[in-house]
Amino acid sequence: MHENIITIGNIEVLSISDGKLEFDICEFFPSIPDESWDQYRDHLTEDNKVSFNLASYFFRSDGKNILVDTGMGPRSPRHPDAPWGELMDDMKRYDINPTDVDLVIMTHAHRDHIGWNLTQENGNSVPTFPNARYCLSYKDWEACHNPDLIKDRFPNAERCVWPLQELGLIDFLDDDTSITSELKAIATPGHTPGHFSIQISSGEKQG
Numbered sequence: 001m002h003e004n005i006i007t008i009g010n011i012e013v014l015s016i017s018d019g020k021l022e023f024d025i026c027e028f029f030p031s032i033p034d035e036s037w038d039q040y041r042d043h044l045t046e047d048n049k050v051s052f053n054l055a056s057y058f059f060r061s062d063g064k065n066i067l068v069d070t071g072m073g074p075r076s077p078r079h080p081d082a083p084w085g086e087l088m089d090d091m092k093r094y095d096i097n098p099t100d101v102d103l104v105i106m107t108h109a110h111r112d113h114i115g116w117n118l119t120q121e122n123g124n125s126v127p128t129f130p131n132a133r134y135c136l137s138y139k140d141w142e143a144c145h146n147p148d149l150i151k152d153r154f155p156n157a158e159r160c161v162w163p164l165q166e167l168g169l170i171d172f173l174d175d176d177t178s179i180t181s182e183l184k185a186i187a188t189p190g191h192t193p194g195h196f197s198i199q200i201s202s203g204e205k206q207g
């Protein structure tokens with residue numbers, strides 16, 4: 001079995017990546033004294049940064065190919081050397097074509113989970129996964145339209161989420177929604193108002 005695959009019952013979940021984000025740990029947690037991080041130096045870069053994998057997950061359930069989260073999205077001219085923008089390459093590595101995806105699930109609407117939802121062609125937003133429906137909690141849909149939250153919490157929602165409704169591609173999820181016979185969205189608010197987690201129940205296994 002590939003190291004990036006976990007099996008839950010009859011479902012194989014493949015972890016793929018859009019790259020990584022790096023933060024200065026002292027700036028990320030400004031109230032914690034710098035010396036408190038000394039015991040964790042093995043987990044930090046030489047310049048005090050912690051690295052976060054921009055993970056997405058791909059699996060098949062009830063005959064549907066499902067992708068959970070879409071990373072930061074393509075590199076921009078402003079950030080040509082950004083350590084993200086790798087999702088399409090990683091999918092290709094596993095012989096997954098964007099046209100194979102039937103359902104995109106956004107666990108929440110932060111920028112590092114929605115970036116590849118759409119791409120730009122001749123100034124128009126087009127779905128990166130042209131055969132897919134897109135799912136998001138309605139609470140996060142409302143939150144990412146809140147003028148008080150957009151700038152700091154949902155800066156790319158206008159580009160990566162809002163057009164999905166105009167394109168007729170988005171479905172809104174309630175707090176606890178069965179997506180397939182093996183897949184359920186469980187409300188886990190806090191990180192965002194409508195954040196949810198994915199529960200897989202297959203065979204006698206659950207994860």
